[in-house]
Structure formats: structure tokens, C-alpha cells
Amino acid sequence: MSVVAAVGLTKRYRDVTALEDVTFTLEENAIYGLLGRNGAGKTTLMQLITGQNSVTSGDLTLFGGRPYENEQALMKVVFIKESQKYPSAYRVKHVLTLAGRLFPNWDEEFAQSLVDDFNLPRKREVRKLSRGMTSALGVTIGLAARAPLTFFDEPYLGLDAVARQLFYDRLLSDYAEHPRTVVLSTHLIDEVADLIEHVLLLDRGKLLLDAPSEELRGEVMDATGPAGVIDEFAGSRTVLHREQLGGTVRVTLRGSFDNAERLRAKKLGIDLEPVSLQQAVVRLTMERNTDR
């Protein structure tokens, strides 16, 4: 059974369509990257899955049931978001106590070790924490909750590079011991590229891409070579991007290349290399936007 299944999922706010006809599934024990520009609909999608907002049309199931007001399903989910509000009277230790009661799989020892790792002051009021420390608190809850479905929506705002690395490391090691479904929504694509097993790319409310990240990486390539032969080599492939510097042209091409083609490229003096996940996402998003 899929953890999440969406068919024709649509969400409209008065005159804005935040999500349009989105169909996908989230499977057990995988790390997903939910990518897209600001306003692409990432947060809306996560709000619908976690029952924080209601679906306009389409079908959405979470652990086999509708998420809205579904206690049994929602107890298996943790949703860590940058915009999470905390009551002004709460201190760090209060939040940890409450999370321990609300999440069935909570690991207190793990939570305490994360608090130490991030140097979180247990007695400080949450509203007095810095941006980065608030994020660290969210990350701590999200990891220690060990929920079968874990969402991180831009969880690293204000976190320094060391703390972010700490987050990625802890996530990976805990995921190895306690596999679950993790959805990372982020703009720092290159940072999480090695973590993500599957990419969901949203653009203007539509699902642009739903593919394993390995496949995606081989799917978008940069070809650099003399202007004369590049276009011939590109042939009928979709050219996502093209830039020319003197006699040398670099094109970003979509589609995989077999060994024969790679050999041909070499003979033509064309340098063929895969682009980073971030570049692939940027090129694919921009291609769609120029199509309109």
C-alpha cells in the first residue's frame, strides 16, 4: 500500500489555483525531494497531505484514508515547517515533552542527543530562540518523532553549514536504522542531491516531473563542443539550454545516451557530462516556462 496516493488533486483559493490535477504516490521507505520554485505549490501539497487544509477536488489518501481530521493516519505523520508557530509561553523542554506524548514512535534518547548536538538551550522560551535554533528545534522533533511519514518543509532556514550537515548526517544514519518515508522540500537542491532517491518537481501548481533521481541525472546532459558539430549531435533531442562562447557551444540536452552515442560524441570532440540535480531541475523548470 502506498503511504500517500493522489489522483487529480486540485486546490483552489478563490481565484488562485495552487495545485492543479496532481497525480503521484509516495511509497514506503524512500526519501523524496519535493522541489520547485517559490509559489509552485509545495507547501500547499504538504498541507493537504497532513490534513491542515481541505482538498478542492481530486482524490487524496494517507495510509489508506482521507487525511482531513483522520486521527489514526495523522498520528503517523510529522510535518516540520519553517513557519511553525509555537505558543509564546512554551520553552524548548515543553515542546520536547509534548512531542514525546503526541508522536507514538518518539525516541527520547535520540531527541536529547540532537538537543545536545545543536546546542539547544532547554530552558529558553521558544520565541526567544534565534532563527537557526528554532529550525534546529523543528529538525529535532522531525527526526526524533520517527514518524512513518516525515515532512521537512525548508527546515534549515537560519541553520549554518555545520548544523545543516549535522541534520543530513543524522537523517541518513537514522533512516538507515529506522527506514521511513521522508519528504524534503528545499531550495538547496545540490546539498540534498545525494540524499534524495526520488524527485517530485512542482511548477505553478502542476507536477512537472516524478522520477527517481538517478534516472533524472542521466536524463539531462551538458554537451560541449565545436559549434558545427553540436547541432548535428543534438539531432532531434530537446535542447533545454544553449550558450555559445566563440566557436564553442554548450547545450543542455534531455534524454539518455547509450554507449554508441557516447563514443560518437567523443569522436566528434564533444564533451558529454551529466548536469547536477539542481541544474537539471532549473533547466526543466525554465523550459516549461518558456513553452507558455
Added chain:
Amino acid sequence: MKRILDVARLHNVAWVAQLGWPWGIMATSLVINILLFASIDEAAPGKTSTGGLSSLYITTAIVAAISISQVFPFALGMGVTRRTFYLATVLVNVVQAVVYGVLLYLLNLIEGGTGGFGIGLHFFRVPYVDVSNGLLQVAVYAVPFLFLNFLAIFAAVWYVRYGTNGFFALATATILVLGLLAVLVTWQGWWGDVWHWLSTQHQISLLVGWPALVAAVAALGGMAAIRRANA
């Protein structure tokens, strides 16, 4: 039920804010009243009562409203359903009203036993509200908490669901309805009947019965409004 109890902890984990402020403010009011009346040489008989106790009720209602506007978005973020959150909120407020009622009754006994803190002060033994039966006295103290808190909670839920504009629209509508009602009563010359009806009501109906009914209606209204609210 266990889930509701776990969620109820959201309201009192930071108990200093929930308990400390209402009782702290009331205690301050009490001390000021004691000092004030002690410094008056000859307090006229029957004039030693004060409205200081209302501070406890008002602060408690404010705490209840804040708990909705601040705790609800947090609860929703932690995967708590609206229904469970609301039931936990009702539970906390009902238990709190009873406990506060008992505490006030005990303070009432202390005040009576010490001759009004030695100066004949009527801080907890508020005239008319002071009844002879102990259990009834607890109810008389407890019900106004329910009345004010559930009205405050309803207003706060409305605010969370419909925002600032919705909140003021509700306030405007309330003033309009109550105002037009007053106009109608004045126009028809019904005030005499209204006072007559009020004066024939039993003391217990006015202090417990009717406020409890209003509190129950407000509580149900809050439940209906929160089911579609998003933080």
C-alpha cells in the same frame, strides 16, 4: 481518551502562564483591597465589598482565548485533529472551572472564618453571589468561568478561522442584533416585563442555570467553527 489527555497537556505544560497570571493578578487585587480597606478608618457597614474577584475571571478568559489562537496552530502542526484539540480544550476548561470553584469556596471559608481578613472585607463573599450551600457555592463560582471562557474560546476560534475582518464582522453583527433587540424592547415598552421576568427568576437560575446554558451553546458553536478552521 488517552489522546485527548495527551493533547490536554498542550494547555497546561506551561502552567505558569495558565495558572500563575490569573491567580497572581487576583492576589494582587486582594492585597490592594485589604490595604485599602484597612486604611479606611470606619468602613460603612455593607460597603466593604469589592469587585476585585472579577479580575480572576477576566484574566482566565483571556488565557483561554490566547490558548486557542496560539496552541491551536501548534497542535495542528503536531498532527492533532481539530476535534481532539477542541475536546481537550473543553476538558481542560471544565476541570479548571471546577477546581477554581473549589479553591474560591475554600478562600470564601477562610474569609468568613477570619472575619473578612480581620477587617470585614467581602472579597470572595460577594453579595447576592454568596449562597449558603457549599456545593452550590462551588457551582456559583465555577459556572461564570465556563460562561466567560467558552464565549472567549468561541470568539478566538472565529478569529482563527475567519481572520481579523471576520472577527470584527462578528462583533459588528453582535452589536447590531443586541442593539436592535434593545430598540425593539424600548419601542414596544417591554422593559418592565423584562425586569419582572428577571426578578422572578430563581437566584440559582440566574447564577448557574442560564449562564451554563449560554456556555454550552458557545461551546457547541466553537466545535462547529473549528472543524473547518486552518491554522
